[in-house]
Amino acid sequence: MDPAALSAALLAVIAPLAEARREGSSSGLTAADLPLERPKNRDHGDWASNAALKLSKVVGANPREFAAEIAAGLEGVAGIASVEVAGPGFINIRLEAAAAGALAKTIVEQGAAFGSNDSQRGNTINLEFVSANPTGPLHIGHTRWAALGDAIARVLLASGATLVREFYINDAGAQMERFGRSVVAALHGEPTPEDGYGGAYIGALAERVAAAQPGIRDLDRAEQITAATELAYEFQLGEIQASLERFNVHFDVWFSERTxxxxxxxxPSLVDEAVDRLRAQGHVFDDEGAVWVRTTDFGDDKDRVIRRSNGEYTYFAADAAYYLNKGDRGFAHKIYLLGADHHGYVHRLKALAGAAGDDPEKDIEVLIGQLVSINGAKLSKRAGNIIELDDLQEWLGTDALRYSLARYPADSPLTLDPEILQKRTNDNPVFYVQYAHARTHNVARNAADSGVDRSEFAPEMLEHETESALLGALQEYPRVVAYAAEVREPHRVARYLEELAGLYHRWYDNCRVIPLGDAPIESVHRTRLWLNDATGQVLRNGLTLLGVGAPERM
Structure with missing residues (x-):
């Protein structure tokens, strides 16, 4: 019996009791209104419910008395061993071993689909993250947003959302002209312009530009800059895309600001149309030749210029056009994952949503990530002043890097210890979880060699305390995924996996899948193999949500 089935049983008991106390009027309750929790003290049972406390005022009953009525109704439900009322009205439920153990077979049969849920069904989401300027390599901050953004996407997709991962290419504006001038300077062996981009990567780009257009140095300077900008942009964007693919981060849409x-x-351009649309909403005004959006109407600290008096559009104009374009493409909900240096964008973007006629609290979400540092990390030899994604990946490995970056909340500053991440011990969280997964496969291989298979399943035999604890944790996985999606916090999956790995290791130390010596293979051994394989499946599913590999041998 999984939490969903138990919630349904709880609803079947509570709904008629509530309606009787309300003199026949419908309670309007659903299973979602009756959450279950795992008791911290396992002596209190497998599951706990505060439904009686939550509903006592609605039905006009004493919480403890109402809890007793619910408990009496649950006593006859198949799969429930006992029900107790505790404290002011908590309901503690203990499952029969067979009902709890049945989950192991369910997990194995569902395979990679176990944990998927419908909690985000119907939500159409545009998730924008990384969105680095195409003027240089990806740095350590981009690395964190890539790992985190992709993990958020994965838990949302696993929870039924329709989602697109999007990279906004900042390929318009002054930085592109500075980029082109820097490449041209390198073409001629000149010093980097004062406001330009330095580093060996600029020289490497200049060589590629010269090879692609051999006569570029013969053009006048302005034409050189134009040509170099376009070619270097194409090359650098290609390197960014390749770096992200190697990091196992795939984007569905690469959206160019130029469009x-x-x-x-x-x-008219999309920016032109955006100004007209915002004006039609009644939130645009003209002042001293400039065009403004009255974003203070929606909580911004000041109104924003969208077009200067000289006719040039501001960055805010592009932000507005881009936001409206996302809606035009059918995305009801827009999530922006931005770096710590974009904190001022939160009110600005929410005000923009309001000015566009959307609900700033519902239709847009701005997640601000904090800085990350790695002890002993060296500055890039190519870029000179940054720590590159490619260097980090080569140094620490994709799995260790992705897991450790997704293991913490986005709003927490993070310092990683490379010594720990390179250890093959339980001190290294990713090793600890991956080793547990590899151990499940080792057990399965040894079982096959010993003649233990899954030809029999007797869940009532899974009654050892470590089996009960392991099954209880496995039951939690779909709810962990759903909650991680709801709050956009994939680190909850990582922490869950670490707990599950610990419970599995304790079970491994106490419960044999393979009989000792010449002892016969019994039903309990075959049944435990189901539990072993179920645990391996959940560990693999969880690691996949974090974009981390699940090795079968270590």
Whole structure:
């Protein structure tokens, strides 16, 4: 009996009791209104419910008396061994071993689908993250947003959301011109411009530009800058895309900022249209030749200029056009994952949503990540002043890097210890979890060699205390995934996996899958193999949500 089935049983008992006390009027309750929790003290049972406390005022009953009525109704439910009322009205439920153990077979049969849920069904989400300037390599901050953003996407997709991962390419604006001038300077062996980009990677790009367009040095300077900008941009964006793919982060959409400003066949650009649409909403005004959006109407600290008096659009204009474009593409909910240096964007973007006629508290979400540092990390030899994703990946490995970056909340500053991440001991969290998964496969291989298979399943035999604890944790996995998706916190999956790995190791030390010596193979051994394989499946499913590998041998 899994939590969903138990919640349904709880609803079947409570609904008629509530309706009787309300003189026949419908309670309107659903199973979602009756959450279950795992008691911290396992002596209190397998599951606990505060339904009686939660509903006592609604039904006009004493909480403890109402809890006693619920307990009496649950006593006859198949799979429930006992029900007790505790304290002011808590209900503690203990399952029969067979009912609890049946989950092991369910997990094995569902395989990779176990843990998937419908909690986000119907939500159409655009998740934008990383969105680095295409003027240089990805750095350590981008690395964190890549790992975190992709993990958020994975838990949302596993929870039924329709989602697109999107990278916004900042390929318009002054930084592109500075980028081009820097490459041209390198072409001629000149010093880096004062406001330009330095580092060996600029020289490498210059060599590729010269090879792609051999006569570029013969053009006048302005034409050189234009040509170099386009070629270097193409090369650098390709390197960014390749770095992310190697990091196991795939984007569905690469959205160019230039498309927002493009006027095709004399038609207005998306930025032009955005200004008109915001004006139609009644939140645009003109002052001293400039065009403003009255974002203070929606909590911003000041109104924002969208077009300067000289006719040039501001960055906010592109933000507005991009936001509206996401809605036009069918995304009801937009999530932005931004770095700590973008904290001021939160109110600005929410105000923009309000000015566009959307609900700032519902239709847009801005997640701000904090800084990350790694003890002993060296600055890039290519870029000079940053720590590169590629270097980190080569140094620490994809799995250790992705797991450790997704293991903490986005809003927590993070310092990683490379010595721990490179250890093959239980001090290293990713090793601890991956080793547990590899151990489940080792047990399965040894079982096959010893003639133990899954030809029999007797869940009532899974009654050792470590089996009860392990099954209880396995039951929690779908709810952990759903909650991680709801609050956009994939670190909850990582912490769950570490707990599950610990429970598995304790079970391994106490319960044999393979009989000792010449002892016969019995039903309990075959049944335990189901539990072993179920645990391996959940560990693999969870690691997959974090974008981390699940090795079968270590």
């Amino acid at each position: 927002l400003h493009a006027r095709v066949d004399g038609q």
